[in-house]
Amino acid sequence: MGYWLGAYALLAGVSPLQAQPSVPPAELVQRAIAAAATQFGEEPTQITVAKVQPRVWSDGCLGLGGLRPNCPERLTPGWEITLTNPNAPYPQQWVYRTNQSGSLLLWDAAGSQMIGTLIQRPQRLAPDDQPPALPESAIFRVIRQTTLDRPPQTTLLFRDGRIVQETPTQRGDTLSRTLRTISPALVTEFTTLLEERRFQRFDGIDFVAPSTTVPVASNIISTPTATVRIAEANEYRLASDLVAVLRAWEMLIERGQLPKKP
Structure with a gap:
């Protein structure tokens, strides 16, 4: 598998993937928590990490670029960070995607369970x-x-x-x-x-x-x-x-x- 990923990267004109650590830096997880707190009006202390998984995203937009022409065509290693508020009276999960360096942090709306943040029709x-x-x-x-x-x-x-x-x-x-x-x-x-x-x-x-x-x-x-x-x-x-x-x-x-x- 690693051979084919490296070959794909070379064909795409980018360098082969570096070894992916099993867990992201702690400060990157804290950035995701801060982003969720700001975006959804949650208390940062109430947000916990439900799951962290290493990922290899399909492009430089972490697989969230759709048909955008400005997304770099390269495999991008990173993590998928799933957050939750276990004390909330409603089920919810916020999923964030990041690259390996942490310079890019994006919210995955489709992967999140947004029951708790649906906007009520006024x-x-x-x-x-x-x-x-x-x-x-x-x-x-x-x-x-x-x-x-x-x-x-x-x-x-x-x-x-x-x-x-x-x-x-x-x-x-x-x-x-x-x-x-x-x-x-x-x-x-x-x-x-x-x-x-x-x-x-x-x-x-x-x-x-x-x-x-x-x-x-x-x-x-x-x-x-x-x-x-x-x-x-x-x-x-x-x-x-x-x-x-x-x-x-x-x-x-x-x-x-x-x-x-x-």
Whole structure:
């Protein structure tokens, strides 16, 4: 087999294949994990390696070039790295292809199990479902509605770093408590994340599918310039940018931290 691979390489005008190590360098695996975390809004610490296999790709595009004329016609040794999140409530696998040096890292969409990252078809948010404007100095708000017979719970982030939770009581007033106060640097970092993830482009979108069955728990998420509604059960089907915002918000509330950038 090695003879024929070398002969093929010589006929194609390239040098014979070098010996392929059984495992890739650790930093290359970490690059694949960082790529998956960024691409799909996952926490890098939650991503594990399911499988690593040495491969010899059919061309310089790692077999993913299709009919592209600019793909070098040479056998390219490398690896296939399969990643997963074992703690996710839905099955998923991300497959990446790499060359031997690690200078090329490509996502294999066809080889990946993308059940967890299917983009849900959105609707337009009905005028009656639009929430009131944000309070003054609030920069982010989540209104969580679990069932129709229970009042919604509202959590807000203010410019001074306060994260405040508001819950209507049976007496008709509102119980307000400060969950935590984050630093000005974290406030700036979170608003920057909203800009980088282009949250404003989701304005007026409703990801809660119409249903005649039992109502699902939903969240109406707002900034001063955008409002979007999502169903909690379908968070895994949202666009990766929106998932990244949701997970950053959860970390702010639970730990007063934001995900580390890869």
